[in-house]
Amino acid sequence: MRSFVAVAEAGHLTRAAEKLHVSQPAVSGQIRALEDELELALFERTSSGMELTFAGQRLLADADRVLDAAQVLRNQAKALRGEVVGKVSVGTLSDPDFIRVGEFMGTVVDRHPLLQLELHHEISGAAFAKVRDGELDASFYFGPLANPDVGGLRLRGISYRVAAPAAWKQRVLGADWTAVAALPWIITPPISTHHELLRALFNQHGVEPTKVVEADQEFVIANLVVSGIGLSLIREELALEREAAGEVCLWRDVRLETDLWFIYRAGRESDPVIRAMRGVLIDTWKLGAVPSTQTRALVQRDPEQARVARSDSVAESSRSKRAGKA
Numbered sequence: 001m002r003s004f005v006a007v008a009e010a011g012h013l014t015r016a017a018e019k020l021h022v023s024q025p026a027v028s029g030q031i032r033a034l035e036d037e038l039e040l041a042l043f044e045r046t047s048s049g050m051e052l053t054f055a056g057q058r059l060l061a062d063a064d065r066v067l068d069a070a071q072v073l074r075n076q077a078k079a080l081r082g083e084v085v086g087k088v089s090v091g092t093l094s095d096p097d098f099i100r101v102g103e104f105m106g107t108v109v110d111r112h113p114l115l116q117l118e119l120h121h122e123i124s125g126a127a128f129a130k131v132r133d134g135e136l137d138a139s140f141y142f143g144p145l146a147n148p149d150v151g152g153l154r155l156r157g158i159s160y161r162v163a164a165p166a167a168w169k170q171r172v173l174g175a176d177w178t179a180v181a182a183l184p185w186i187i188t189p190p191i192s193t194h195h196e197l198l199r200a201l202f203n204q205h206g207v208e209p210t211k212v213v214e215a216d217q218e219f220v221i222a223n224l225v226v227s228g229i230g231l232s233l234i235r236e237e238l239a240l241e242r243e244a245a246g247e248v249c250l251w252r253d254v255r256l257e258t259d260l261w262f263i264y265r266a267g268r269e270s271d272p273v274i275r276a277m278r279g280v281l282i283d284t285w286k287l288g289a290v291p292s293t294q295t296r297a298l299v300q301r302d303p304e305q306a307r308v309a310r311s312d313s314v315a316e317s318s319r320s321k322r323a324g325k326a
Contacts, residue, residue, distance in 0.1 A: 003030040004042060005063050008056065009133060012049035064149075067134070068267030084276045085114040091127035091139025092119050094217045098235070099140045099155075099260065100284055107280045115276065123216060125191035131263050138264040138277060143193035145259075151266035153278050155285050158258050159236040160197060162251040165228040169249040172231075180251065181207035184230030186221050187214055194218075197256045198233055222248075 006016035007027065017024040035042050042056035052060065092101050101119070108115055120136065127139040132150050145152050164172045164183075172180060181202065187209070188194040202208055213230055215221050221232050226247045233256060234242070242248040262281050264274050281287070 001034065001063050001066055003027045004034055004056075005060065005067060005134075007031060007043065007050050008052055008060050008063075010049075011051070064134070065267055068265055072268055072271045084112045084272050086273055087116045087118060088137045088273055088277070089118045089120060089135075090277075091122040091130060091136045091141070093122065093124060093127070093140050093142065094219065095235075101140070103284050104277075104280060107284060108277065111280060112276050115273065123189060123191055124193040125196075128263065129191075131265060134265065137268075138262060138274065141193075141261045141263045142258055143196070143261075145261055145263065149266055150263050151269045152261040152263040153281055153287075155260045155262060155281065155287070158260055160194075160233040160256040160258070161236050161239040162231060162254045163222075163225050163234040163239045163242065163248040164231045164251055165225055166247055166249050167228055168231075172249065172251050175251070177205040177207050180231065181205075181209050182211075183209075184211040184213060185209040186224050186230045186232035187212050188216055188221070189214060192216070193258060194233060197258060201233075201254075201256060 003016065003020065006019050007013060010016040010019060013024050013027055013031075017027045020027065031043065038059075040055045040059075041053050042059070043050045044053055093099055096102060105117060105119075108117060120139075122130065122136075122139060124142045127136065127141050128143070128147075128150065130136040131139050131141075132147060140155075141152070142158060145154075162180075168183075172183070175183075185198075187198055211230070213224065215224060218235065218238070222234050222238055222242060224230065225232050225234065226242060231251070234248070236255070239248065239250060243250055262278070264271075268274050
């Protein structure tokens with residue numbers, strides 16, 4: 001099953017084998033065995049690689065759910081033995097202090113010493129894709145959470161401001177959108193949420209930046225603005241700090257809003273490992289009783305079920321704390 005999903009995602013036996021750390025003949029044999037068992041052809045072999053058949057396309061989502069359920073089952077068995085055990089890959093973003101990654105890691109180590117965290121620095125959009133595709137177990141993430149395959153815990157809201165070099169204050173003070181778009185802009189890669197926010201802002205006002213410099217980290221962007229390279233979106237806390245220091249000026253009272261999330265595959269929401277990390281984050285961010293992604297979906301359909309699910313989320317934090325004292 002894992003080989004089926006890996007080949008479907010990679011479109012090639014060799015690349016799937018590299019991802020699974022097994023030989024290409026082993027993957028090929030597993031695919032043939034699964035096709036024999038299901039009595040269906042899952043792939044068409046082409047000169048460029050492997051393409052899903054119609055049957056393969058229909059079964060891929062089910063295969064993803066089976067793999068998620070198997071992982072949950074393994075972790076539930078460990079939890080029944082009183083253990084939260086395993087190696088977990090977690091994506092982080094550019095500002096570790098802002099997402100409180102040090103506090104998060106320290107508390108996980110204290111409460112769940114058998115849980116081994118591997119941190120991977122990611123751009124927001126790449127983090128989302130890797131969680132969705134199972135390459136990361138979980139990640140911090142900025143942006144909307146609209147994909148039903150991805151669940152999450154909302155940590156806080158974020159505001160961005162349009163910032164320009166302090167020396168440009170008179171230049172931008174009375175500028176309209178067309179004039180501002182004609183100035184140089186510092187923009188993150190297209191896969192990032194920061195890029196999507198800025199593009200939405202331009203589209204809303206019917207303008208397009210004419211000169212673009214690309215940078216992929218928040219502090220790099222802020223330093224480029226301070227250095228006089230161009231305008232950009234800067235997180236409000238940083239923008240106000242730089243403005244107070246006389247390093248940037250803020251253009252109008254323009255604010256773009258988004259959210260900071262801790263995300264994971266929706267099918268693993270009941271996984272003890274995910275629940276353990278959620279419990280730590282609920283305490284780290286002092287969130288109190290927080291409905292899960294599944295609970296929010298229940299609110300409209302069945303308020304009573306949603307109430308029960310909310311009580312489960314309160315228990316997450318309590319279980320996590322007890323595990324740390326055990």
